[in-house]
Amino acid sequence: MASTILLMYSHGVSIAYAVLGIIGQRPSYGYDLKKDYDLYYGKQKPLAFGQVYATLSRLLRDKKIATQGAIEPSKGPERRLYAITELGRNDLETWLTTPEEQRPDTQTVLFTKVVTAILLEKEPDVYLDAQRGAHIQRMRELTTLRRESDSLSERLTADYALFHLEADLRWMDVTLGRLKPLAKEIRRER
Amino acid sequence: MSDSDHLLEARDVKKAFGATPALRGATLAVARGEILAIMGPSGSGKSTLLHCMAGIVEPDSGEVWFDGRRLDTLDEAGRSRLRRTSFGFVFQFGQLVPELTAEDNVALPLLLNRASRKKAYTVARSWFPRLGIENLERQRTGEMSGGQGQRVAIARALAIEPQVLFADEPTGALDSLASEHVMELLVTISRKQGTTVVIVTHDARIAAYADREVMVRDGRANIARSRAEAAL
Numbered sequence: 001m002a003s004t005i006l007l008m009y010s011h012g013v014s015i016a017y018a019v020l021g022i023i024g025q026r027p028s029y030g031y032d033l034k035k036d037y038d039l040y041y042g043k044q045k046p047l048a049f050g051q052v053y054a055t056l057s058r059l060l061r062d063k064k065i066a067t068q069g070a071i072e073p074s075k076g077p078e079r080r081l082y083a084i085t086e087l088g089r090n091d092l093e094t095w096l097t098t099p100e101e102q103r104p105d106t107q108t109v110l111f112t113k114v115v116t117a118i119l120l121e122k123e124p125d126v127y128l129d130a131q132r133g134a135h136i137q138r139m140r141e142l143t144t145l146r147r148e149s150d151s152l153s154e155r156l157t158a159d160y161a162l163f164h165l166e167a168d169l170r171w172m173d174v175t176l177g178r179l180k181p182l183a184k185e186i187r188r189e190r
Numbered sequence: 191m192s193d194s195d196h197l198l199e200a201r202d203v204k205k206a207f208g209a210t211p212a213l214r215g216a217t218l219a220v221a222r223g224e225i226l227a228i229m230g231p232s233g234s235g236k237s238t239l240l241h242c243m244a245g246i247v248e249p250d251s252g253e254v255w256f257d258g259r260r261l262d263t264l265d266e267a268g269r270s271r272l273r274r275t276s277f278g279f280v281f282q283f284g285q286l287v288p289e290l291t292a293e294d295n296v297a298l299p300l301l302l303n304r305a306s307r308k309k310a311y312t313v314a315r316s317w318f319p320r321l322g323i324e325n326l327e328r329q330r331t332g333e334m335s336g337g338q339g340q341r342v343a344i345a346r347a348l349a350i351e352p353q354v355l356f357a358d359e360p361t362g363a364l365d366s367l368a369s370e371h372v373m374e375l376l377v378t379i380s381r382k383q384g385t386t387v388v389i390v391t392h393d394a395r396i397a398a399y400a401d402r403e404v405m406v407r408d409g410r411a412n413i414a415r416s417r418a419e420a421a422l
Contacts, residue, residue, distance in 0.1 A: 132405070140398045140400075147374065
């Protein structure tokens with residue numbers, strides 16, 4: 001139960017940053033934003049329009065984005081152009097460069113970060129290296145814990161966490177080796 | 191002059207095999223008593239870096255310092271003497287003579303260092319209980335399991351009380367449990383003896399036993415993280 005809540009929470013957080021990343025490239029309308037999100041991040045799980053506007057209103061409320069130019073209310077649905085604010089850009093930068101703690105959905109968040117870094121023409125390898133370092137540091141702590149523990153169940157619990165961290169690391173290594181073709185694929189879809 | 195805190199140092203080391211560059215300027219320093227893991231994908235140059243630092247391979251350019259002395263400018267006889275007296279080696283496999291018994295294998299480097307036969311075998315036998323392989327002294331290493339063989343290899347590497355232990359994928363041929371036992375012994379004994387350890391591995395679980403890891407990518411090794419640096 002707790003892990004489900006955590007998963008939903010962090011997935012929501014990930015969506016917000018992915019949206020911020022798209023707007024960070026250039027100001028965008030809600031409809032275009034959804035299309036871009038589905039293209040880059042959500043091929044298997046497209047974003048519902050409700051989620052798009054809920055995310056945008058949260059980002060507006062938190063002053064991470066602002067509407068730009070005149071709202072076009074005359075014909076059809078209301079169209080607003082959203083642009084990232086300085087606060088939003090700083091927050092996005094902090095999110096990108098801060099290594100994630102290990103969670104059930106770490107890989108989803110890591111993937112979102114890699115794609116966002118590529119979209120913003122930043123260096124995903126720098127971020128992945130920082131994340132790698134944080135993962136190995138956690139593995140060191142767990143290895144020390146299991147070496148010093150007299151309890152077999154505690155050692156086995158540490159083993160479980162170690163194997164999961166190792167799986168994340170393997171994914172990071174494979175991704176690091178494939179950043180160039182991934183960036184090419186994303187640019188082609190742009 | 192090399193920094194006295196660093197027992198071992200590679201400075202801008204380059205090495206190519208034919209037209210293929212293996213190291214493109216690797217820089218790395220290892221502190222006394224430190225356990226360092228060198229990580230990197232296959233073909234990244236991590237084993238070549240270890241071989242250059244251990245005086246097995248001569249770099250094309252750059253410098254290797256050991257204990258305040260240039261190692262790369264020594265001739266083959268000088269490097270060979272250093273490897274015999276100051277360095278211990280544990281590889282994935284192949285370093286033991288399968289036809290010899292375990293104690294013969296452990297005594298061998300001591301005999302090569304001109305210890306008397308009596309002393310060599312007394313020292314060799316003293317290592318077996320420390321590695322939990324007592325009663326295997328007289329068994330041929332070719333008849334042992336992978337885990338047992340690696341324990342004999344560790345005994346053989348540490349019996350000369352080296353200043354540096356070089357380990358290249360020491361658990362590469364072992365399953366998870368055997369790897370755990372081998373790493374446990376390697377780290378515990380090295381720390382007790384104050385031996386500096388350089389481990390090449392692609393396995394993050396093995397690297398997690400070290401104090402610090404260095405990533406080698408495309409023949410360069412400039413990304414180093416210590417316990418403190420990694421605590422972001």
